[in-house]
Amino acid sequence: MPSSFETLAAVDLGSNSFRLQIVRVDGEQFFPLDTLKDTVRLGAGLTADNFLDDATQERALTCLARFGDRLRHFRPDQVRVVGTNTLRVAKNSAAFIREAEARLGFPIEIIAGREEARLIYVGAAHSLPAGKEKRLVVDIGGGSTEFIIGSGMKAQKTESLGLGCVTYSLRYFPDGKLNKANFKNAEVAARNEIQRITHDYTPDQWQLAVGTSGTARSLRDILELNDYSVDGITRAGMERLKTELLRCGSMEAVNLNGLRADRAPVLPGGLAIMLAIFEELGIEQMTVTLGALRDGVLYDLLGRQYHKDLRDVTVTQFKRRYHVDTGQTERVAGLARQFYAQLAGSEAMQHPEIPRQLEWAAKLHEIGLMISHSSYHKHSAYIVEQADMPGFSRREQRQIAHLILAHKGSLSKMVALLNEQPAYWPAVLALRLAVLFSRSRRPVELPTTLQLSAAPRGFTLTVDGDWLASTPLTAGALKQEEAPWRATGLSFHVRQA
Secondary structure, three states: OOOOOEEEEEEEEOOOOEEEEEEEEEOOEEEEEEEEEEOOOHHHHEOOOOOEOHHHHHHHHHHHHHHHHHOOOOOHHHEEEEEOHHHHHOOOHHHHHHHHHHHHOOOEEEOOHHHHHHHHHHHHHHHOOOOOOEEEEEEEOOOOEEEEEEEOOEEEEEEEEOOOHHHHHHHHOHHHEOOHHHHHHHHHHHHHHHOOOHHHOOHHHOOEEEEEHHHHHHHHHHHHHOOOOOOOEEHHHHHHHHHHHHHHOEHHHOOOOOOOOOOHHHHHHHHHHHHHHHHHHOOOEEEEOOOOHHHHHHHHHHHHHOOOOHHHHHHHHHHHHOOOOHHHHHHHHHHHHHHHHHHHOHHHHHOOHHHHHHHHHHHHOOHHHHOOOOOHHHHHHHHHHHOOOOOOOHHHHHHHHHHHHHOOOOOHHHHHHHHOOHHHHHHHHHHHHHHHHOOOOOOOOOOOOEEEEEEOOEEEEEEOHHHHHHOHHHHHHHHHOHHHHHOOOOEEEEEEO
8 A cells, every 4th residue: 555645536527526636645545635526417418319418518518628727747557537427428428428529538438337336436435334234235326226235355145237416307306397297106106116125135135225426425414313213314304304394395495404505406306216216125214424436446546556456467367267278368468468568568568458458358258168169359348348247337348349349350340440549450360370279279489489479550470581491380370361351441460580
């Protein structure tokens, strides 16, 4: 762990609010330095066919420009930016993210629902007293709700459901109108969703219920400050709050202690969801903690810097799950590193993520063999792109999947994908050659001369001529490797030393 102070930043692009948190690291503790928040309501900008409207995009981009100004002097390894449910479902999110990254100055990771749940638990666990009890952590966000059962610092069960305070408030309480029918419809819809996971979250599987983030904190404040509840969130307290909202008939008429102006428009949707959660999961009382997604992101970022990267653990678990030949994948990974280092040069400094992704691709490129030997690379790529992989963003999974898909067979299918990110072409060649040289699945005796070099429009592999003559199978395979590269508009040539 670091002995000197370090500064880290996390940006949470939620469906209700965008938040920037900057902390100073001392050992394993964080000390807040600065926080910025903007109630963007990204989820409210989704059209009926799941496109982000222009006004919401502009509001979000303006916020990110402010965040980018605050982060101007931060290094890339000091900042992690995550997007959640709305950016997962928006059909035009890719175009928005390109502009958002330009305004912010840092890459945006769209994380899967279960990865969001894991990070929420990490943040919550660090803010709770140490204990051995099993905790049920619930986070009602703007567009999704995460459910986690964990103990200590480890999440054991994670789920994410598509119900959030922004989407439910818009759908069931249009214009802030409050009546019994609206509440009943919202609660029934939420209970129907929650019933999909009820059997895995029964009260006998946890001892303490914990709420995180804006909805839980807002409900706790309102219940306690209006004497509806003495300690935290209770079922009886929420029923009293609902009665008061129904008496008012409209959010415009609601005047409650602890209700902030920015939370009022999404209160009824959040309350209906929380009531449904209490009913379906058998909760009577819930405590509330400050730790949430952005705290988990910061702890994850700290771990990546100091060799406790969960992504490495996930890759190891996948290798075990799919019974990968570890000796073979380590040989391929070692050769791929060697070839990429010869090719990349200064590129590796500009794209520090590629060498790691190349190594993970090398270690996972054969997991598809468990499904089928024929076209196993397609199965491997599909698994990596679609599976829940703790620690990885969806973008990282796609990039690793593209490397795996490209390591074998035709390259014509990869041209459109990789021409958008030409820095990945050297990694593709490095992995293809590493697999080619390791085809015997035994330790490889490499030739004395084996040098890979890049030119503006292609690559050259210089190999010891005597070694090539003594290994006709490899020599033939290298000759055949020239043809796939012609389809990419790049050349690959083998030259005898």
